[in-house]
Amino acid sequence: MTYTIDRNPCEESPRLGAMTLHPVAESVPRARRWFRKFIAPYNPACSIHDCVLMISELVTNAVVHGRSDEPWVVRVEWFRESGSLRVKVHNPGLPENVRLRHPDAGDAHGRGLLLVDSVADSWHAGPSRFGGTVVSFRMAEAWPS
Structure with a gap:
């Protein structure tokens, strides 16, 4: 696992931090811990x-x-964009496969982007600069x- 942190964000370098994770279930709690630590x-x-x-x-969606x-x-990656x-x-998934679903009450999956849509001020999905897909949210x- 690797991570990088930019300690002095500024307009020219708005990235506050980044992490690279293996596509395994254990990466989900690791992402939570690292983000909490490095955004604090x-x-x-x-x-x-x-x-x-x-x-x-x-x-989780990225791994699955x-x-x-x-x-x-x-x-x-996390960035400061103005305020x-x-x-x-x-x-590396396909951007066109990212979509907001409306699962039935009994469905076990399909609520992740609904949650992001309801909590974030905005979100976006599209092609990643690394190839594949990027999904982002803004607070x-x-x-x-």
Whole structure:
């Protein structure tokens, strides 16, 4: 496992941190722990608990739905964008497979993006700069002026 942290965010370098995870179930709690640890020094005003919940959902989706014939990883990055916090989760899956579902009450799966949609101020899915898919969410007013 690897991680990087940018200790001095600024307009030219808004990334606050990143982690690279193996596509295994154990990476989900690891992502939660690392995010909590590495976002804490920046003291955001948004709910860290909500962010950790959404990261859990997106990393789980990345591990379950990522596909590649080659060895691959899940990448998680977090950025300061003006006063907002943006979190991105990358995997080698197909961007067109990411969709908001509306499962029946008895369905065991399919609620992850519904949760992200209800908690985040906005979210987006599309092609990743690493190839594959990126799903991101934004928490507005994480650092009020």
